[in-house]
Each structure stands twice: as C-alpha cells, then as structure tokens.
Amino acid sequence: PDLPSSAQLRQARQSRSVSTVDSHPDGRLVIRVVVPIPTRSILSEPQLLQLTQPVPDTFSRHAEAVQEAYRDYQQLTLGRDGLKRIYSLTLTLTLLLALLTAMAVAFVLARRLAAPLLILAEGTQAVAQGDYRPRQALPARDELGVLTQSFNQMVRQLEDARAAADRNRAAVEAARAYLESVLANLSTGVLAFAGNGTLRAANRGAMDILADDLAGFEEIALADWVHHEVFRDALLEGFATHESDWHEQIEIPSPDSTPLTLLVHGSRLPESTGGGLVVVFDDITRLVDAQRTAAWAEVARRLAHEIKNPLTPIQLSAERLALKLADQLDDNGKAMLERATRTIVNQVEAMKNLVNAFRDYARLPAPELVALDLAALMREVLHLYESAAVRIRLQVGEDLPKVLGDASQIRQIIHNMLQNAQDAVLGKDDAEITLLARADGDRVLLVCRDNGPGFPAEILARAFEPYFTTKS
Structure with missing residues (x-):
C-alpha cells in the first residue's frame, strides 16, 4: 500500500488522526485514515495505523465533479x-x-x-x-x-x-x-484781491510803484495792512463808498518822502466768477507836474500879454512929454524932466524884460543844436568864478564825447547851478563845490555837487516849479 506522506504522518502525530481523500495513479479516489496507536512505554517508538479504502465509482465521479467545481470556483475567486x-x-x-x-x-x-x-x-x-x-x-x-x-x-x-x-x-x-x-510789462500797477480782502495777485508795475515786493501780503486782509497806510485807507474808502467802479486821485509818500500822485481805479468782480476786487493804479506824478508846468506857462503867457500891453503906451507917453515940455522948462526943470523920463523908460524896459522872461517860460525858444565840447564850455564858465569865495573843482571824465546842445542854454544852466551851489554853502568854513561831467552809456551826465544842507524831502516835488525858492 501507499505510505502516507511525511506531512500526513506529522499531522497524525499532532492531531491524533488524519483523514484525506487522495487520487490514485489509476484515477481512482482512495480514502486514507491515519491514527496513532497508543503504547505502554514511553521509550517505545510511536506507531501509526493507516486505513485505505477505495471510494466507489459513483462517489468518485461526484467527488471529481465537486473538486472540479471547487477548482473552477477558486479560479473564479x-x-x-x-x-x-x-x-x-x-x-x-x-x-x-x-x-x-x-x-x-x-x-x-x-x-x-x-x-x-x-x-x-x-x-x-x-x-x-x-x-x-x-x-x-x-x-x-x-x-x-x-x-x-x-x-x-x-x-x-x-x-x-x-x-x-x-x-x-x-x-x-x-x-x-x-x-x-x-x-508783467505794464508800467501800470494791478492788484487783485479775493472776496475776503487778501491779495491774490500783483504785477511788477504795482511792486515798482509801491517800492515793495508785497511778500507776505497774500496772508493778510487789506484792512490789516501795516504798510502803505494811505494807499490802504484810500482803497478801503473807495470800495466802501462805491458799489461797483470808482476813480480817485490820491497822493502817497514814496520811500524818499516825496509825494507820489496816483490815479486809482477800483472795480468789483462779478460773483459768478468768484467775486473779489481789482485795483488798477498808475503813477501820474510826472503828468501832474507837466500839467502844473503847462498851467504856469499859460499863466505866464497871459500875464506877459496883459502886462506888456500898457508898457509901450507908458514909454511913448513919457518920451512925448519930455519932447513937448523940454522947450518950456528952465535948465533945472529940464534936467528933472529928463531924469524922470529916463527913470520911467528904464523901469518900462525892466518891466519888458520881466515880461519877456515870462514869455520865454511860456514859449521856450527852439534850441540851436550843435556839436559842443562840454569840457571846454565848463572851463569857459568856470573862468568867471575864479575870484569866487568858494573854490570850485572841475572833474571831467576821460574821453568825454561831444554832445548836441544849445551852448547859450547849457551855459545858463551851469551858471544857475553854480549860483545855487554858492548860495547853499554860504557861510560854511569847509564849503566845497564840484562840477563834473562823465559818460553814462549813450549819454553824458553833468553834475553840480556841494556840501550844503540840500533840499528838504517835503519840497522836492516842487523844486522845479517856476519861481519856487527856499531863499529868504
């Protein structure tokens, strides 16, 4: 018979029995049962009993079918x-x-x-x-x-x-x-103020006329200006008394204390454009001086005309009286008549000269312009002052060019300046008078300088008015 395998033997010893269904080489199925046989001695070899029993063919076929199905199941699994x-x-x-x-x-x-x-x-x-x-x-x-x-x-x-x-x-x-x-290029001053009175803009003309760059004026209202009080008050009064546009001529002091005459025009801007104030002003000092000079010229012309009219009849009447009465008087009477007539004629001539001076002021004769050597003309005039109490120094610049001018009028100007200078330093121990001429660009500058008291600041504006003087 077929012996059990070593695995079956080992299993039989361990589990007391082994039951298997084995396939025979001829295809039959054999039931194998292996059980251990108990022994009386511990030292004896363990023995096993094997029983094999062929399975009937019917059971074999069924078992094979079951095994085949089981294998198929395992494969499917x-x-x-x-x-x-x-x-x-x-x-x-x-x-x-x-x-x-x-x-x-x-x-x-x-x-x-x-x-x-x-x-x-x-x-x-x-x-x-x-x-x-x-x-x-x-x-x-x-x-x-x-x-x-x-x-x-x-x-x-x-x-x-x-x-x-x-x-x-x-x-x-x-x-x-x-x-x-x-x-910026207008000589007229323009100032623009906001609705609250603060300065918004100022052109160069305004700064030049007021002699102030107006720095910091943008932060203060017009009513709070601490400088230019006269100008400020005039603007405030103008806008307070007029609803829209206004014009006014005012005088303000300049930095050298001479008065400046300004023509001021104020206007309110419409509220639709933001409102505010605009002030336009111009320095008309020279224009006013020119108008004043023209007025004096007209006065002089009329005065000369009114005075000169009766002078000629007076002179003619005096000469006629002398002619008619000369043969009727003795020698003493004739001499007295001649003296009286000569006095009348001389005074009439003096009055005519005065009238002619007025006339010349009203209508200055046209100058006869010729090329003049100004240095030579100055030396010629100074020769007349060699014996003067005050020494006059002459300073002439190098390469002084010739000038176009009227010799007689320039000579009279130099005389007038020197005479005024002598009057100004009269009585001074350190009196000095200097007459100088120098080139100044395309012009020649003629200066008469003295160390006298000078002009008071308050009369400078009237210094060139006709017959204005500070002399007693």
Missing part, C-alpha cells in the same frame, strides 16, 4: 479580484478622463465667455493709465459683445473729450501766459 481591480482601474481612468475633459471644456468655455470681460478689464486699466485707444471689438451679438462695443464707443468719446480738454487747456494756458506777460 482569484479572477474576480483581478477583474475588480481592472474594473476599478478602468472606472478610475474613465472618471479622470471625464473630469479632465470637463475641465478642458469648462476652461475653453470660460475663456470664450471671459474674453470680453478680459478685454474690458484691460481697457479699463488702459483708460486709467491714460490710454484711450479702442479695444478689439467682438463679432458676437450677445450682451457681452454689445457691452464691448459700448465700451469702445465710450473710450472714443473720452478720447475726443480729452483732446478737446487739452486744446482748451492749452488755449487757457496760452491766454494766461499772454495776460501774465502783458501784466
């Missing part, structure tokens, strides 16, 4: 796990592929749907940076396409508006620059 893994892997790959496909489709759709929004976003950023070029128009007719077209239309309108604003700003800047240039 093993294949099921693989199929499950294959199915799981396939399903996972399918799901991943579907997910990727969905994401790709969603990305494409999102790009197509978001393209107009991206264009609008880029356009918005470009507009914020000042780029008003239209964006790419979409051919779509949906809401986003219409929105993009509307955005491009808005951008074009903004570009047109900006271009118009730039043109207007350039025009305004040009007008402002032109106005500032005009104001």
